Amino acid sequence: MIWLCAIVLVSCAPTEQELFDEGxxxxxxxxxxxxIEFFDRVIEKNEENTAAYNAKGVALFQQKKYDEAIEAFTxxxxxxxxxxxxxxxxxxxxxxxxxxxxxxVDYNYANALDPNQTDIYYNRGLALLGLEKYEDAVFDFDMxxxxxxxxxxxxxxxxxxxxxxxxxxxxxESLINTVNLDNRNAYAYYLLGVTQMSALSQKEEGCANLxxxxxxxxxxxxxxxxxxxxx
Amino acid sequence: MAELxxxxxxxxxxxxxxxxxxxxxxxxxxxxxxxxxxxxVAKIFEVKQRPSFDxxxxxxxxxxxxxxxxxxxxSPLRKLxxxxxxxxLTLILPRKSNIPDLVTSGLETVAVRIPDHSMTKALLxxxxxxxxxxxxxxxxxxxxxxxxxxxxxxxxxxxYILDGGICEVGLESTIVGMEDGQxxxxxxxxxxxxxxxxxxxxxxxxxxxxxxxxxxxxxxNHYAPTKPFVLGKLDDLINRYDQKEIDFAVLSxxxxxxxxxxxxxxxxxxxxxxxxxxxxxxxxxxxxxxxDVSVILAELLPEEGLGTAINDRLRRAAADH
Numbered sequence: 030m031i032w033l034c035a036i037v038l039v040s041c042a043p044t045e046q047e048l049f050d051e052g053x054x055x056x057x058x059x060x061x062x063x064x065i066e067f068f069d070r071v072i073e074k075n076e077e078n079t080a081a082y083n084a085k086g087v088a089l090f091q092q093k094k095y096d097e098a099i100e101a102f103t104x105x106x107x108x109x110x111x112x113x114x115x116x117x118x119x120x121x122x123x124x125x126x127x128x129x130x131x132x133x134v135d136y137n138y139a140n141a142l143d144p145n146q147t148d149i150y151y152n153r154g155l156a157l158l159g160l161e162k163y164e165d166a167v168f169d170f171d172m173x174x175x176x177x178x179x180x181x182x183x184x185x186x187x188x189x190x191x192x193x194x195x196x197x198x199x200x201x202e203s204l205i206n207t208v209n210l211d212n213r214n215a216y217a218y219y220l221l222g223v224t225q226m227s228a229l230s231q232k233e234e235g236c237a238n239l240x241x242x243x244x245x246x247x248x249x250x251x252x253x254x255x256x257x258x259x260x
Numbered sequence: 261m262a263e264l265x266x267x268x269x270x271x272x273x274x275x276x277x278x279x280x281x282x283x284x285x286x287x288x289x290x291x292x293x294x295x296x297x298x299x300x301v302a303k304i305f306e307v308k309q310r311p312s313f314d315x316x317x318x319x320x321x322x323x324x325x326x327x328x329x330x331x332x333x334x335s336p337l338r339k340l341x342x343x344x345x346x347x348x349l350t351l352i353l354p355r356k357s358n359i360p361d362l363v364t365s366g367l368e369t370v371a372v373r374i375p376d377h378s379m380t381k382a383l384l385x386x387x388x389x390x391x392x393x394x395x396x397x398x399x400x401x402x403x404x405x406x407x408x409x410x411x412x413x414x415x416x417x418x419x420y421i422l423d424g425g426i427c428e429v430g431l432e433s434t435i436v437g438m439e440d441g442q443x444x445x446x447x448x449x450x451x452x453x454x455x456x457x458x459x460x461x462x463x464x465x466x467x468x469x470x471x472x473x474x475x476x477x478x479x480x481n482h483y484a485p486t487k488p489f490v491l492g493k494l495d496d497l498i499n500r501y502d503q504k505e506i507d508f509a510v511l512s513x514x515x516x517x518x519x520x521x522x523x524x525x526x527x528x529x530x531x532x533x534x535x536x537x538x539x540x541x542x543x544x545x546x547x548x549x550x551x552d553v554s555v556i557l558a559e560l561l562p563e564e565g566l567g568t569a570i571n572d573r574l575r576r577a578a579a580d581h
Contacts (some may be wrong), residue, residue, distance in 0.1 A: 193562055
């Protein structure tokens with residue numbers, strides 16, 4: 030009888046770690062709401078479980094509840110400011126809210142804590158792009174590419190920053206890298222085509238890329254093709 | 261979300277304040293703004309997030325209202341208006357200068373029609389300005405035929421939707437203008453050419469592809485300066501053209517260049533406001549194009565929101581040369 034109670038008690042009172050693991054499982058099976066219930070139970074058991082706050086923030090982020098996510102990440106940071114993750118995550122929530130300056134502050138902390146995380150460079154590049162700090166954005170995208178050149182989105186956003194910086198020649202190189210790595214990016218073909226035509230009068234190459242963009246579904250290319258690519 | 265209703269007085273009040281209101285027409289819901297107010301028209305492009313500027317069709321309640329913003333209706337086109345308005349016919353007419361460039365994409369003509377929807381006609385008849393109204397959907401979304409569609413797609417960006425029920429699913433309007441003194445069909449649509457010819461006799465047809473009619477924006481060539489137009493980093497371009505001793509003018513986003521005569525530069529928006537830049541774009545190109553210079557130097561704007569459409573126009577100007 031005593032043994033039975035012990036078993037029941039154990040099964041009725043999962044440990045902090047078990048609850049946390051269950052929450053992670055829920056998050057991985059795309060059930061963020063349920064996962065939050067588990068993380069809250071972890072926090073009830075241990076108000077200083079920084080990982081639970083961070084995980085709860087990620088689940089809230091998945092639900093696009095960015096303000097609540099920022100709150101959760103902040104709680105995590107207050108308990109332990111040695112990990113880059115909650116800074117990086119809070120930066121991402123700020124980025125989604127287009128609060129670019131706040132995002133950059135967090136990415137700077139995250140980067141100082143772990144300079145080897147290339148995602149931090151890429152996301153900080155996006156925030157800098159949002160702030161129209163094009164040269165700094167190009168620098169961050171280059172840092173991300175140093176670790177791995179095969180990242181079409183990084184090349185693509187680098188091209189956007191170079192266009193913002195009014196450097197069409199450099200942008201064309203980045204756009205070529207983008208479409209070489211991802212031949213489904215219709216907008217990249219479009220930007221490449223219009224840049225070739227407007228910056229270098231490369232009509233033949235430009236028209237070929239605009240036609241590629243159109244074939245991939247970027248309808249806006251059609252007006253350019255009609256206006257500039259007549260036989 | 262936006263409020264749905266049938267209160268045309270409320271719609272009128274919002275439109276008078278320069279706000280956008282979704283209105284029903286016989287084909288789709290339109291995103292309407294005061295066509296004579298450039299700030300209101302800029303909002304249309306901002307909300308629709310189109311990556312380019314296209315001429316907008318201006319909606320009126322009666323033929324008489326047209327004289328306010330056109331220099332007149334050529335007689336054959338007036339006959340067509342009398343025969344087919346309200347209905348799926350859009351006329352291309354010579355504009356007056358009170359129509360903002362953003363409505364016409366800098367062209368010297370304006371597209372006009374009277375829509376065949378009782379609620380919108382009632383609204384147009386109590387307004388003392390016409391309405392520019394492209395379809396009320398963001399770029400890349402299907403055209404809305406119900407008030408609910410508009411609310412789903414743009415409900416967080418506009419305050420009011422005039423709920424006129426379900427739009428009859430129909431073709432776009434047929435667009436007709438005058439070319440070389442001839443009545444010319446520029447886009448095929450809901451009004452058949454044979455009907456038009458019954459009223460004005462034989463017409464010309466000038467369309468790029470009957471199976472894929474071009475939007476009103478693409479009726480004619482886009483506006484572009486006649487002078488060579490070069491895009492790039494302005495500081496570098498200015499140095500280069502200075503060294504070559506070539507006369508130039510500068511179209512800048514926000515920066516003033518102290519070493520260049522003021523008359524040779526046009527600043528689109530000193531405060532880096534994309535809506536203001538959009539509003540000033542065509543005027544800037546036109547003013548600089550009239551100067552006694554050999555080339556216009558310009559820079560791209562941030563590639564976001566209205567900046568995308570402005571850049572499209574700048575790139576077209578550069579690609580023309």
